[in-house]
Amino acid sequence: MDFQLTREPIEALPSSPLDRAGGYVVFEGRVRCENEGREVRSLEYEAFDEMAVRVGEEILQAARAKFDILEAGCVHRIGHLQIGDRAIRVEVAAAHRKAAFEACDWIVDEVKRNVPIWKKEHYLEGDSGWIGIDSTLPT
């Protein structure tokens, strides 16, 4: 398992099972139709590809060291996404479920905090905005 970016729709394909893994946790982040009171039509993800993969791999490495898990992997989609599309998929395999759930949650938090990927939402009214950027600007 590793960290990948893709421009293709993310398929719900599980990894091949590991003999010692009793528990698999999968998180899928999907595009939802509203954010902060605005109705979203679609959104775009843009990535600094080389750094996103490097930072993403470091996060997965850190998760393997921090939690009692067997493997962890992540796919993040970039490009133009529609409502309901999978934006990110994180998969964690462990002997037991508690570590798998905790590691999965931690990985998602770290990806959101550190991986150089940006999101631009397109709203029903026709305008659009970069999340975390435009909202910080004076109006």
Place this chain on the structure above:
Amino acid sequence: MKQIHIRYFAVFRERRGLGEETIPTTADTAKELYDQLAANHDFPLASSAVRVSVNLEFRPMGTKLQEGDQVAFIPPVAGG
């Protein structure tokens, strides 16, 4: 003057109008370079709100630039 290769993303790419370029600069540090670019291209973020990647590593904004460095200014991220 140093030649620095710069990549632009998100709102910086939109304001600059391109994704990357190589430019000569008198800037000594990443912060000085950012301040120059922000003034020239009307970037909407203060340097304190921006991170910098130099040669594919996150570095402090006070990092001194070398000839040929690959620099990218990272606006607040929103993946996941």
